[in-house]
Amino acid sequence: MPVSWTLLIVLALAAVGYVxxxxxxxxxxGGDVRRLHSRPSYHGWHAALLTAxxxxxxxxxxxxxxxxAEVTLLTPLxxxxxxxxxxxALIRTAPGFRARNAVESMVKGLLILCSIIAILTTAGIVxxxxxxxxxxxxxxxxxxxxxxxxxSPKFGGGSQLGILPLLWGTIYISxxxxxxxVPIGLFAAIYMSEYASVRLRSVAKPAIEVLAGIPxxxxxxxxxxTVGPALRDWFAQPMGLGSSASSVMTAGLVMGIMLxxxxxxxxxDIINAVPQSLRDGALGLGSTxxxxxxxxxxxxxxxxxxxxxxxAASRAIGETMIVVLGxxxxxxxxxxxxxxxxxxxxxxxxQLTGDxxxxxxxxxxxxxxxLTLFVTTLVLNIVALYVVRKYREQYE
Amino acid sequence: MSDAxxxxxxxxxxxxSSLLVADPHTRRRHAAEARFRAYGLGAIVISMVxxxxxxxxILTGGIxxxxxxxxxxxxxxxxxxxxxxGNRDPADLRKVLTLTYGKLLQQSLEKVxxxxxxxxxxxxxKDLSGLISKxxxxxxxxxxxxxxxxxxxxxxxRVLVNGRIDGYYKGRVTMDSALRDANTSPAQLQLAxxxxxxxxxxxxxxxSFLTSPDASDQRPEAAGVGIAILGSLYMMLxxxxxxxxxxxxxxxxxxxxxxxxxxxxIIEVNISNLAAVPSIVFGILGLAAFINFGGLPxxxxxxxxxxxxLMTLPxxxxxxxxxxxxxxxxxxxxxxxxxxxxxxxxxxxVLPLAMxxxxxxxxxxxxxxxxxxxxxxxxGMVAFVKNFPSAPPEGLFEPASALxxxxxxxxxRADPAFIERASGAIIVxxxxxxxxxxxxxxxxxxxxxxx
Numbered sequence: 001m002p003v004s005w006t007l008l009i010v011l012a013l014a015a016v017g018y019v020x021x022x023x024x025x026x027x028x029x030g031g032d033v034r035r036l037h038s039r040p041s042y043h044g045w046h047a048a049l050l051t052a053x054x055x056x057x058x059x060x061x062x063x064x065x066x067x068x069a070e071v072t073l074l075t076p077l078x079x080x081x082x083x084x085x086x087x088x089a090l091i092r093t094a095p096g097f098r099a100r101n102a103v104e105s106m107v108k109g110l111l112i113l114c115s116i117i118a119i120l121t122t123a124g125i126v127x128x129x130x131x132x133x134x135x136x137x138x139x140x141x142x143x144x145x146x147x148x149x150x151x152s153p154k155f156g157g158g159s160q161l162g163i164l165p166l167l168w169g170t171i172y173i174s175x176x177x178x179x180x181x182v183p184i185g186l187f188a189a190i191y192m193s194e195y196a197s198v199r200l201r202s203v204a205k206p207a208i209e210v211l212a213g214i215p216x217x218x219x220x221x222x223x224x225x226t227v228g229p230a231l232r233d234w235f236a237q238p239m240g241l242g243s244s245a246s247s248v249m250t251a252g253l254v255m256g257i258m259l260x261x262x263x264x265x266x267x268x269d270i271i272n273a274v275p276q277s278l279r280d281g282a283l284g285l286g287s288t289x290x291x292x293x294x295x296x297x298x299x300x301x302x303x304x305x306x307x308x309x310x311x312a313a314s315r316a317i318g319e320t321m322i323v324v325l326g327x328x329x330x331x332x333x334x335x336x337x338x339x340x341x342x343x344x345x346x347x348x349x350x351q352l353t354g355d356x357x358x359x360x361x362x363x364x365x366x367x368x369x370x371l372t373l374f375v376t377t378l379v380l381n382i383v384a385l386y387v388v389r390k391y392r393e394q395y396e
Numbered sequence: 397m398s399d400a401x402x403x404x405x406x407x408x409x410x411x412x413s414s415l416l417v418a419d420p421h422t423r424r425r426h427a428a429e430a431r432f433r434a435y436g437l438g439a440i441v442i443s444m445v446x447x448x449x450x451x452x453x454i455l456t457g458g459i460x461x462x463x464x465x466x467x468x469x470x471x472x473x474x475x476x477x478x479x480x481x482g483n484r485d486p487a488d489l490r491k492v493l494t495l496t497y498g499k500l501l502q503q504s505l506e507k508v509x510x511x512x513x514x515x516x517x518x519x520x521x522k523d524l525s526g527l528i529s530k531x532x533x534x535x536x537x538x539x540x541x542x543x544x545x546x547x548x549x550x551x552x553x554r555v556l557v558n559g560r561i562d563g564y565y566k567g568r569v570t571m572d573s574a575l576r577d578a579n580t581s582p583a584q585l586q587l588a589x590x591x592x593x594x595x596x597x598x599x600x601x602x603x604s605f606l607t608s609p610d611a612s613d614q615r616p617e618a619a620g621v622g623i624a625i626l627g628s629l630y631m632m633l634x635x636x637x638x639x640x641x642x643x644x645x646x647x648x649x650x651x652x653x654x655x656x657x658x659x660x661x662i663i664e665v666n667i668s669n670l671a672a673v674p675s676i677v678f679g680i681l682g683l684a685a686f687i688n689f690g691g692l693p694x695x696x697x698x699x700x701x702x703x704x705x706l707m708t709l710p711x712x713x714x715x716x717x718x719x720x721x722x723x724x725x726x727x728x729x730x731x732x733x734x735x736x737x738x739x740x741x742x743x744x745x746v747l748p749l750a751m752x753x754x755x756x757x758x759x760x761x762x763x764x765x766x767x768x769x770x771x772x773x774x775x776g777m778v779a780f781v782k783n784f785p786s787a788p789p790e791g792l793f794e795p796a797s798a799l800x801x802x803x804x805x806x807x808x809r810a811d812p813a814f815i816e817r818a819s820g821a822i823i824v825x826x827x828x829x830x831x832x833x834x835x836x837x838x839x840x841x842x843x844x845x846x847x
Contacts, residue, residue: 004789104739111649114642118667118713121706125677128684184439191436204440211447213833215767217800218454218822224807225815226453257446264443288425290432311672318674320770321800325807345676345770352683352774370680374673381672385665 006059006075010082014052017086021047021093029095038100046099047089049106055082125374132358132367139361145368151331151342153351153362161365163372165331169341173252173327174316176337180256182309185263192264193271194293212261216321223254223326236338244328249337251327255319259312266311270304270388271297303387310384314377320345344369454819454826461820464602464617465562467528467591471504471536471553473546484544497540498525498533501555514590516583523584529556531611531618557597559616559813561588565599568812605820609782610797610805616813619806621821623781627697627796628766628828630788634701635708635765640758642705643712644747650713651720652742671710678707679771687775694776695795697785703775704765711764715757719750752843759836763829769800777801799825 022044029035036043055078062074093099137145140161148162188208192201228245231253236242274297282292298305328340329350351366358364418426475482477500478492502525509524532555540546560580563569565588574580591597608620654660682703686692692699723746731741772778777798785791797805799821806818 100737104737107739108649108653111645111653114645115649115654115663117642118646118670118709119663121670121681121709122666124685125673125681128681128689129677132684184442187436187439188443191433191440195433195436196440200440204444207447208440208443211443211450213763213829214450215769215800215825215829217767217769217803218450218826220769221803221807221818221822222450222453225457225819226449257443257450260443260446288429290429291425293432314672314674318676320674320676321804324770325804345674348676348680349770349773352680353776353778358688367680367684370677374677377672377674378669381669382665385668 003059003063003074006078007056010052010055010059010078013079013082013086014048017047017051017089018044021089024090025093025095025099028093036095037098038103042099042103043093043097045103046106047086047093049103050085050089051082052085053106053110054085055079129367129371129374132364133371136361136364136368139364145365149333151347153365155357155360155362159362161361163344163369165333166342166344166347166369168333169248169327169331170317170343170345172248172337172341173255173323173343174313176248176252177255177259177316178309178313180253181259181263181312184256185260185312186267186305188260189264189267189271190293190297193268194289194297208261208264211257212265214258216258216319217325219254219258220321220325223250223322227254228326231338239338241336241338244338244340246326246328246340247338248327248341251323251343252337254326255316255322258319258322259315262315263308263312266308267301267305270301270308273304274300303390307384307388310380310387314380314384317380318345318373318377320349324349344373348373454822457816458819458821458823460566460568460816461605461823462602463566463599464605465557465565465597465599466554467505467557467597468552468554469501469504469508469596470550471500472550473500473540473548475548478540478547479544484547486541486544489541489544489547492537494533494537497537498528501528501533501536501553504553508591508596509587512590512594514587514594516586516590518581519583519587520581523581523587526558526580527561527584527587529558529615529617531615532556556617557588558584559811561585561597562599562617563813563816564588566816568816605817606824609784610780610802612780613809613811616809616811616817619814619817621799621802621824623784624797624799624802624821625824626784627700627777627781628799630697630785630792630796631701631704631798632762632766633788634698634792635705635762638701639705639708639712639761639765643709643758643761644716644754646709647713647716647720648742648747651717652746653738667710667713671714674770675707675768676770676774678703679774681706682771682775693793693795695779695781695797696793697796697798698792699775700772700777700798701792703771704768707768707771708761708765711761712758715761716750716754719753719757720746722753723749749845752839752845756836756840759832759839763832763836766828766832767800767825769798769804772798772801773804778805780805799828 022040025036025040025043026033033040058078058081059074145161145163147164148160149164150160150162151165153159153161188204192204196204224246228247228250231247231250232243232245235249236244236247278296278300279292282296283289287295323343323346327342327346329342329346330340331342331347332339334341348366348369351363351369356363477496479489481488505524505528536553536555558580560569560574560577561584564574564580564585569577569580569585571582571585574582574585588597604618605620606625607622608618609623610620611618650660650663654663682699686699686702687694727745727749728738728741731745732738736744777796778801779795779797781795781797783795785794785796803818803821803825806814806821
C-alpha cells in the first residue's frame with residue numbers, strides 16, 4: 001500500500017528531524033545547553049512536528065476529498081512538504097529561537113483540533129441526515145410522511161410511508177418501559193441511599209450496575225427466547241389477546257429491565273445531593289423515615305428525578321436491538337399490548353440493511369426517520385440537562 | 397344529662413397516652429413505614445432476580461455451543477476416487493469436488509454400519525447420509541489438500557454430524573420432534589444411538605466454535621465466531637488508535653486551556669448531548685459519511701471502528717475530564733511555581749496523575765463499543781462472511797463480522813440450533829466484557845489516589 005509507505009517515510013523523516021535538529025541546537029550552543037532559550041529536545045520536537053504535521057494533513061485531506069483517486073501525485077507532494085518543513089525547522093534553529101513556545105502553540109492547535117471533532121460529529125450527523133431527508137421529501141410529500149397512518153413500503157412504487165404507526169409503537173413501548181423502570185429504579189435508589197446497610201449496598205449497587213453494562217443485544221436475545229414465549233404462553237394466549245411472541249409488552253418489559261440501572265443510578269446521585277439538614281429537620285419533627293423521604297427528600301429531588309426520567313425516555317425511544325428482536329416488524333396502531341408492533345428504530349434498520357438503492361424513497365425514508373429520532377431525543381436531552389442543571393444550582 | 401356527654405366526650409377522644417403502647421395512628425404510620433421499606437427492598441430484589449434470570453437463561457442456552465457431537469469412522473482415501481492419475485499433483489487434487497468426498501464419507505459410514513451389524517428398521521439411505529454434516533466433506537477435502545500423502549491410507553476421520561443429531565444429545569431434539577421434522581427421523585436418531593454405543597459418536601469440547609467462520613443456513617453445527625472475534629478485535633484496534641488520543645487531547649484542551657466563552661460552552665453542551673444520541677444515529681452517519689460519501693467499503697472493520705470511535709469519544713472525554721478535574725490545583729501551582737509552562741505542567745504532572753482515571757474511563761468506553769450492535773447493522777456488517785480478513789492494515793478494509801452482529805445474524809435464521817450458537821456467542825462477548833471491566837476495576841484499585 002503506497003499510502004501507508006508514505007506515512008512511514010514521513011514519520012521516519014520526522015524522527016530524523018528530531019535527532020538532527022536537536023544535535024544542531026546543541027552544536028550551535030557550543031555544547032553548553034544553558035545558552036539555548038529552550039531545552040534541546042524542544043528544538044527536536046519543533047522540527048519533528050513541522051516535518052510531520054503538514055504532510056500528514058495533506059494526506060488526510062487528500063484521502064478524504066478524493067478517497068478513490070490515484071495516489072501517484074500524493075506521495076511526492078507529501079514527501080516534498082515534509083522535506084520543506086524539515087528544512088525550515090533546521091534554518092530556524094538558533095540559540096535564541098523560542099522553540100518551546102513554537103512547539104506549545106502547535107500542540108495547543110492540535111488539542112483544539114481534537115476538541116472540534118466533537119462539533120464536527122454533530123454537524124456530520126445533522127448534515128448527512130438533512131441532505132438525504134431533503135432528497136426524500138422531493139420524492140414523497142412531507143404531509144403524507146408526518147400525518148400518514150399507513151406504513152407499507154413497496155419497492156417498485158406506490159408505497160405509503162406514514163410515520164404515525166411507527167411513532168405510536170415507539171411511544172407505547174417506551175411508556176411500558178418507563179412504567180417498569182421508573183418505580184423499580186426509584187425505589188431501589190431510595191432504599192439504597194436511605195435504608196440499606198453498607199453491606200447490602202456494597203452488593204446491590206454493583207449488581208444493578210452490571211445490568212447497565214450488559215450490551216443491548218443480550219437483552220434482545222433474552223426478549224426473543226425467554227420473555228416473548230413466556231408472555232405468550234402465560235398471558236396472551238390464555239387471555240385470548242393474541243399469539244405473537246414478539247409484542248409491545250415483551251419489548252417494553254425487557255427495555256424496562258435495561259433502564260432500571262439507568263434510572264436508579266441517576267436518582268441515587270440526585271437523592272444523595274439533597275442536603276442532610278433537610279432530612280435531619282424532618283426527622284427532628286418526629287416524622288418516620290418514609291415520611292421524610294416522601295414529604296421532604298422526594299419533593300426536593302423532584303426536578304432531578306424528572307430529568308432522569310426524561311433521559312430514560314430518550315434512551316427508550318432510541319433503543320434498537322431490544323425492539324428489533326422483541327417487538328416485531330408489523331406497523332400497526334393498536335391498544336392491545338400483546339400485539340406485535342414496530343418502532344422508528346426497527347424501520348431504520350429494516351430499510352437500511354441489505355442492498356440499498358439511494359434513489360428510492362423506501363430507502364431514503366430511513367434518513368427522515370433518523371432525523372425525527374435525533375431531533376426528538378435531542379430535545380428530551382436538552383430539557384433534561386436544563387432541568388438537572390437548574391436544580392443543582394439550588395443547593396450548591 | 398348534658399353534663400355527662402360534655403364530660404365524657406373529651407375523655408373518650410383523649411389518647412391513652414403511653415409510651416409503651418402505640419396508638420392506632422402511630423401503628424398506621426409504622427405500617428406505612430414498613431410497606432415503604434418493603435417496596436424498596438422489593439425493587440432491589442426484583443432487579444437482582446432479573447439479572448440472575450437473564451444471565452442464567454443465556455448461560456444455560458449457550459453453554460451447548462461449546463460442545464459438539466463428532467463421529468469418528470475409518471475412511472479409506474482411495475486413489476481411484478481422489479487421485480486418478482496417481483501423481484499427487486495439487487492442481488489435479490483440487491479438481492476433485494467436495495461431492496466426491498461426500499460420497500466417500502457416505503460409503504465409509506455404510507461400511508461401518510454393515511460391519512458392526514447395526515440394523516435399524518425404516519432406516520432410509522437419506523437418513524444414513526444425512527447423519528453426517530454437509531460441512532464434513534469440505535473439511536475432509538481441506539485436510540487431504542493440506543496433506544496429499546494421506547491418499548491411499550485409511551485414516552480415522554473425525555467428522556461433524558448433522559445439527560439435529562447434535563441437538564438430540566443436547567436435549568433440543570427428541571424422538572417425538574424428530575417424527576415431525578423433515579430434516580431428521582427417529583431412525584436416524586436410533587442410528588446415532590447405536591453408533592454412540594460403539595464408541596464412534598461422542599459429544600466433546602468444541603474449540604472450533606471459537607476459531608471457525610460462520611456457516612450457511614443448513615449447517616449450524618459448523619458455525620463459529622472466529623471471524624466475528626477477529627472483526628471485533630480490529631474495530632477495537634481502530635477505536636483504541638483513534639478515540640483515545642483524540643478524546644484525551646480534546647479533554648485536556650477543554651479542561652486545562654479553554655477560555656470560558658460561548659464557543660467552549662457550545663462544545664461542552666454538544667459533547668454531553670452526543671453521549672445521549674441513540675447509537676443507531678451514528679450508524680446512519682457512518683453509512684452517509686463514510687460509505688456513501690467517503691467511498692469506504694461496506695462491512696469493513698475500518699468503517700465500524702470509525703463509527704464506534706465517534707460513539708465512544710463523548711464517553712472517553714467525560715471520563716478524562718473528570719479524572720483531570722480530580723487532580724488538585726496545588727499540583728499545577730507547584731509546577732508553574734518552579735517555572736514550568738502550562739503545557740509542561742499538564743503533560744509532565746497533571747496527565748500522569750490522571751492516567752488511572754483516564755485508563756478506566758477508556759476501558760469502560762471500549763467495553764460499551766464492543767457490545768454495540770445497531771450502528772454496525774447499518775454499515776453492512778450483517779453480511780455473510782466466510783473468509784478470514786488478512787492482517788491489518790489491509791485486513792481493516794476487508795469484510796468481517798462482529799460479535800454482537802453475529803448474534804443478531806444467528807437470531808434471524810430458521811434453524812433453532814442457531815439460537816444456541818447465538819447464546820454461545822453472547823457468552824464469548826460477556827467474557828470479553830467481564831475481562832475489560834475487571835481490568836478497569838483493578839486499575840482503579842491499584843492506582844487510585846485520594847488527595
